[in-house]
Every structure is written in structure tokens, then in C-alpha cells.
Amino acid sequence: MYATEEALRHKPGFGQTLREWIFTIDHKRIGILYLIGSLAAFAVAGLMALLIRIELGSLGPTLTSNPGTYNVWLYFHGAAMILAFQIPALTGFLANYLVPLMIGARDMAFPRLNALSLWLYWAGIILALLTFVIPDPPDVMWTGYPPYSLKTGGNTAFYVFTVHLMGFSSIVGGINLLTTIFYMRAPGLKLNKLNIFVWSTMGAFVLQLVFIPVLAAAVTTLLFDKYLGTHFYDPANGGDVLLYQNLFWFYSHPAVYVILLPTIGMIFDIVATFAKNRVFNYNMVVYGGIGGVVLMSGEVWIHHLFTSGMPDWIRIGMMISTLLISIPVGLLMIGLLGTLYRGAIQYTTPMLYAVGFIFLFLIGGLTGIPNAMTAIDLYIHDTHFVVAHFHYVMAVATTFAIFGSVYYLFPKMTGRMYSETLGKIGFFILFAGVNITFFTMFIVGFKGMPRRYYDYQQFPQLEGLHHIITIGAYIIGIAALLILISWIHGLIAGKKAPDNPWGSKSLEWTTSTPPPPGNFRELPILTEEWHPYGYGRSK
């Protein structure tokens, strides 16, 4: 029933045909196909970001004289980065590739379902990419607020169906993964010996399963309104414009934690491996940190609606609940720093990315505090300040974690080592680029520049700062190219990788490199003393 027997008939190595890859039900290949898809989405959406920045680099029309074109770039950048890059890279690629290995399973519980979720995801990517082909591409931003999304001439249906496909893919993947974690663990692998990444993936998928239906409801009612003549969001006919915003953010705020949790889980694993250290206060991290985030994620969404006209008392309440999110997140940070304490830190490229993550996340998290304050938010809401904040805390920090994970897993996935020099050069250029870009954005936002602007004739004094941001965007572009080159270089010219290049104790490194179909030649038998972070105990 499992993929093993079927998969074992294939010869391991690079001799497979394309057909075998396309119809694969092996979780590792599915993970890698997820990675390829999400990196493709990242490349296109990143290119959009560069176009956006060039357009804003100087006053007046720069690249295009049509704001409509620019709005489509914005739409694609936001929607693709979140729906097609971040969530799939974390809960598709990393979760698929790592979780069965980390829990000592031969595959996922339902390998064919896994393939289905991959196909849905690829269908979603193709649908998203059709944006550049169809005559009236969607221009509703990734939020799709009515009535604009109903009145626009753009094709809102493409947005809705992309959300449907991605959401469906995620739900299928979530059911599969949660079952896998609960039923497929190697004998002796108790819940308190799971990798932090496995715990955080569990948290992320619980959030996905609970909240995705609400998003689906929101966008589907939008679709009905636009194409089937219902009046769910038409105020003249008893609809309520604000309700969509509530439903949308009721999912989309937890979605931020769907992204954050696996990110930070991965960072924990990378840091523990390269500091050769136990995770500090494991129970606090799992129950206080991850558990706390999961529990609190559903009761803060109004902070996206502080200027929307919600009743004052709700705004005050959600200000407090939003501020309180700092508790579990702060515990996670303490866990990370505690993991460094009395470790033996080795600065490889993945570890640099993890360190970079800590600083970026710190800046992003702390600038979230003014955003959470209702009164402060009345000024900075929907300005570039917010854009800078969520790029730091979500976009950039997560991308660092994803890139770091790709470097971290590179030997395991490909059987070859990447070049540390290339990798480190790429990291430092990227780190400089994102800080130039997004720190400057804080200042621009503080000066009052709203987001989603095609031009800024009313803020001519900000042109210099915008120029700096655009230069930063170019630097990020160069860094991304370098990183891609370092991967290709590693694939072609990399040295053969040993089974466990990092000396990790975690299960995924105990199997051969790359792992055979079925993952382990013999299923690992875990002793009482074994722990994925059991460093320094043998001495």
C-alpha cells in the first residue's frame, strides 16, 4: 500500500525519466517538485517586485504609463509570494521532504493524496501565471476587497480559483501530514522527542485546516456576487462591505502564523544542528511558543481593520490581544537564544541564514508593536511602514529560512555539497540588500507614503528615499541570482556529500544521502537516550 514497494522497483539515482517524476508518489520527490514550483513562483513574483520598485524609483511614469499594468504586478507579487511561494515552500516542500524523514517513516500516510495536493498546487501556479496571458488580468491585490473586486473590469475569478486550488491543496496536504505525524512515527519516537520543525508544522496545518474553509467561503461569496448576481457584499441590497474584510482576515491573519511557525521551527533545527546544542527549554518552546501562537492566532485579526470602521471597543480589545501575541513569540525568541548558549556554533551558510533570520525577525517583530497600537496605527496603517514591517517579519525572514533550509538540505536532497564561498557571498549581499530596501521603507512609511501607489506626486520629497529602496531591490535581485548560481554550481560541480555532513543527531541525517526510496534501509530503532537534539550527552 505504501509507496515503498513500487518505489523500490526504480533504481535510485538520476536515471529516472520525466514521467517517473511527474507521476511520483514518493514524498521526497514531491517535496522537491514543490520546491521547484515555489522557487519558480518566487522568481516571477520577485521579478514583479523589481518592476514595482523600478516604477517607484523615480517620480512619474517610469516603466509603464498605465497604472493598471502596475496594479497587476502588485496583485501578482502579493498573491504569488504568499500563496504560491511561502506557504507551499514551507508546508509543501519542507514539510513533505522533512517530516517523514524526521519521524522515521517510510513515506507519508497517503502517498497518492500527497501527489494530488502537489498537482493541485501546480494547477494553482499555472492559473496564477495565466495572469500574464488573459486579456483582463485580476487587479484586486491579494486581499480582493469588495466592492472594488466586484466593480473592476479585471478577472476576479482567476484570483478566486487560484485561492481555491491552493487552499484545497493545502487541506489535502494537511490531513495527510497530521495523520502521518500521529500514526507513522518510528517505534520509540515519543511526542516529546519530535523535532521542533515537526511540532511547528503540526501547528501550521491545524491552523490551515481550521481557517482555510473561511477564506474559501469569503472568496466564493465574492465570486457569486460578481458572476451570479447575488448581493452578499452590495450595501444597496443589504450586503455588508466590512464583512468580507472580516472573513478574509479571519483566515489571513492565522495564515501569517502558518508561515511563521514552520519558518521558526526550521530555524530551531538549523540552529540546534550548527550549535551542536539541545533546544533550550523544549517544553516552553513547544507548548508556550508554538501552542501559544496557535491558540492566539484566531483572535487578533481586527488589527488589519483598525481604520476600517469597526466599533471602538473591538479595536481596543484586539489591540490588547495583538500585543499579547508578543508573549509566545518572545518565548520562541528566548528558546532560540538559549539554544545558542554554551553551544559550539559553526558558521556554515545555513547557520548564517538562521542568524540573519534572528535579526530580521527581531526588527520585524518589534516594529509590529507600534502597528498593534490602535492609535499609532491610525496614522501608519496602509502606509509603507506596514509594508516594511510585514516584509521584515514575514516575507524576508521567511525567505531567509527557506533559503537557509535549501542550503541545509542541499547535501541530503542532491547528494552533493554546495560551495560555501558562493553561498556566503550570496547571503551577505542578500542581507545588505533587504536591509537597505526595507529599512528605508520604514522611513518612507513614517513620512506618510501610502502603499499600493503607482506614483507619488503628493510626496515629491520622498523621491530620494525611493531611489535608495530601488537600489536595494536591485541588490536583492543580484543576490538571488548568485544564490541560484550557487545551487546550480553545487548540482553540477559540487563534491559528493557524506551521509551526515553536519554531524546532526536528527533522524533525517541517519539515512544515506540521498535517501533511498522508502527512506531507510532499515527503520531506525530508537533508544531511551536518543533525542534529535541530544548533543553533548555522550561525553
Next chain:
Amino acid sequence: MRKLAIVISWILLLITPQAASAEYGVIPESAMDPSVVKIDEEKYLGTRLSGDYILIDESGKEFQLRDITGRPVILLLSYFSCNGLCPTANQGLKDALSALNRLKIGEDFRVLTLSFDKKDDAQSIRMFSEMAGLKGWSGKGWKVAILKDGEDIERLTRDVGFKFFWSSRDKMFLHPNVFIFLSPEGRVVRYLYGTPPKTRDLELALTEAAEGKAAGSGIIDFVSMACYSFNFKEGRYTVNIPIFIGLGSLLLGISSIVVPIVVLRRRRKEAGS
């Protein structure tokens, strides 16, 4: 603007019925086309009524409008020689309010039946109150009153966008049958149509008029306001369907986690015993 233009053109059509019938088919002379007196809600919602209107109640006592605002007010513009819709509307409101338990008249809100007919006086107030069966209610926070200064009628009705015409053929006023909800500071918050009004609609409109400061808990207000929203086309509140779709979806999501856990736990227990 466009709406106003339509209204004006309708009035013109009424004045010259021949032209109207030529263009739009036969319109009887006493046509009571409601669109003539239709209130342009978009324009008048949010208007604040001055508190210094002087009113006279049935005992001839003078009071100011600001004496009864300070909490939500249902304003009902009637004329007291009416023996048709006006008493019915007042009666309907009375009946609907008697079924309203959560909010108490006098404490949480007040009602003001105000005449827009210059000819009305204290005498006609008393007659009208009797006809509409408001006897026991006047002490509880329901005022039936006239404006002291006839000039004020025009000012007040203009402020809330209330139009009325005297039809000499039918010997009656042509006017919209509307319940106007004022916030505690005297601001027009909602126009509610339909006689008799539904208790639920009254409760929702009063909650809205209280602007988050209703007597009930804010959470109940919030929930009821979230479940219904005002339908401008129908002039009443209709169920806000997406919130139930959303709630249903959320339940589906939660059950996708909870049901497997419960089922598996039970199965495991059975296997164990």
C-alpha cells in the same frame, strides 16, 4: 444628484399630468407614486438635527428637542387629522415595541411622534393619541408633539429629507411612511420602512442608533449587528448571509480536527477494553 434629478422630474410630471401620460402611459390624477417622496438616504444619513427646536406636547407644555435626545429616538413624522396610515403607523410601532424586551422605552430610547401639519394643536394631539391608542405610553417616553413655530416644520423636514405634499383632490398629505432613528446626539442614523415595523428591525435600528452605547452588552449588539445588515432597497434589515457561510466553514474546519480525534480516541478505547 441623479436621484434628486429624478425626484424633481417626477414632481414636474405630477404637476403636468398630461405630459406624464403622454410619455409614461396613463397615470391617474391622484397617483401616489412613492418615488416622489422617496428620501435620498445617502444624502441625509448622518445629518444632525439641532437640539433647539421648541415643541409642544398634548398638555400645551413647551420643551426642546434636546430634552428628549440624549438616547436613541424613533422619530415618526405624522399629521394628526389623518385617519389612515398615520395612526396605523403609530399603532404598528406601539405593537412592535410592546414585543421588544431587551430595550426599554424611556430608559434605552424614546419615541417622538411629530406633526408636520401647521394646523395641528394640543387638541388634535390628544385626539390623535386616543385614536392611535397611545394613552398609556406618553408617560413612558413616547411624546406626541407639534412644533411651536410653524416655520420650523420646513426646516426640520428638510434636514431629514422628508418630503410631503398636500393633495387637494384626496384631502390628505402625500408623505413617506418612515421611522427615522436618531442617535443620542440627534443624528439621523437609519430610515426604516414598512408598516407595521418588525420588532427585530426596530431593535437593530435602535442598537445602531445607540452607536455602540446601547444598554445591552456591546457583544450582543455586535453579534446582532453582524448577523443582519440594512437593506437600502427594501428599507429593512435582512440577514447577512456570508457570516453564516463563514461560521459554517469555520465549524467545518474545526470539526475536521476534532472529529477524527474523538473518533480515533473512542476506537482506541474500544480496542483497549
Next chain:
Amino acid sequence: MNEAFAYAERGAPGQIPDVPGGWDHLFGEMLIDITIIGILFTVITVYLLIRYRRREQGQEGNPPRLTTAAAIGWAIIPAFIFMADDFYLAAEGWTLFNEYRRVPENAYEVKVEGSMWSWHFIYPEGVESFGELRVPAGTPVVVRMTSKDVVHSFFIPDFRVKQDMMPGRMTYLWFYPKAPGEHLITCAEYCGLMHSGMKGMIKVVSQDEFNNWIETEKKNNNT
């Protein structure tokens, strides 16, 4: 409950609070707060990164074992420190938010209708204007907002205020123009093609000048 709290902080009702000043002050406080936390974390992180770098091949971490009490302490104590900071900030923000939402008595009231992509101002005197809002200096102004089509947001950077305008709903914000001058209004909620071009100006003029303007406009309207 919150009213007493807010009034206790800043004078009696009738006195007009300085909202932009309060915003700047609070933001400054926030900056100090997050900078302190940020520097603290950065210093600790950098210290740990340097102090515990690997010195030799094959070296592993050697942390002391956490006792149960220490483990619980490390969870509870930071949690309470964060919570204390949160509540301190929340209390500060609450006061200012109340000032934002409580319109001063006798504020001059203007109605605004947003539509793609301009603002339409309706003055209580019946005068109307597009794009430019003229207000008298020295009087608080409250704008009651709605939208004719899609969601817009009325944003006056100089006065630190912003509020969405929606079809079918009424929202408000108030500001206090103290002296004559010009202030930018700009749209802050994505509303389509000309979103970035949806701007306007607030022209603050002296009371006399304002009265004259209203009178002239009224006459122009009547003729």
C-alpha cells in the same frame, strides 16, 4: 469607564486635545521601548554568537541541565515581563485612541463622499466643493464620510488621522487645524486605477475669510 480614564489624563471636556502631538509623543515612546528591547536582544545575540562559536572540530554544546523549576521560571518570568510591557503600552495607546475617537464639542461638521477618484465635500451651509476642503482655523473639524462606490480611505498625514470610507456605512474622523495653511489629503485604501492620484487639499483659512468664502459660494449656488 474609559471616559473617566481619558478625561482624567488630559483636562476637562471642552478642552481640545492635541492629537498629532499626542501621536508624536506616543510614537517616540514606542521607539524608545522597542529600541531598548531590540538593543538588549541584539547585544545578547551577538555575545552568544561570538562567545560560543566552535573552537575545534567535533566540539559539541555543553549546556547545564535545566531543573524543572528553572524551566518553568524561564517560561513564566519572560511571559510576565512581556505582558507587563504590553499592558503598559496598551494603557498609553488607549488614552490616545479615546482622544482620536471623541469628537470635541461644537466641532465644525463637513460631509465627505469619496468616489473613484475624488473627494466631494458638503458643508452644513449647503455649499459643496470637490477636492479642496476649506476649513476655518481654530475650530475642530469633524468629517462624516461615506463612499459612492468602493472602499477609500481618508488620510491626512499632517494631522495623523486616517479612516476608511465605505458605501452603505458612515464613518468619521476629526482634526484640529490651529493655524492657516495647507494640508494634504490622500487615499490610503486601494481603489483602482488612479488610487495614487486620489488626493486633495485642506485649506485652512482664518474664520473671517472662511465666512466670506461660504457667503460667496452660497450666492454663486443661488444664481
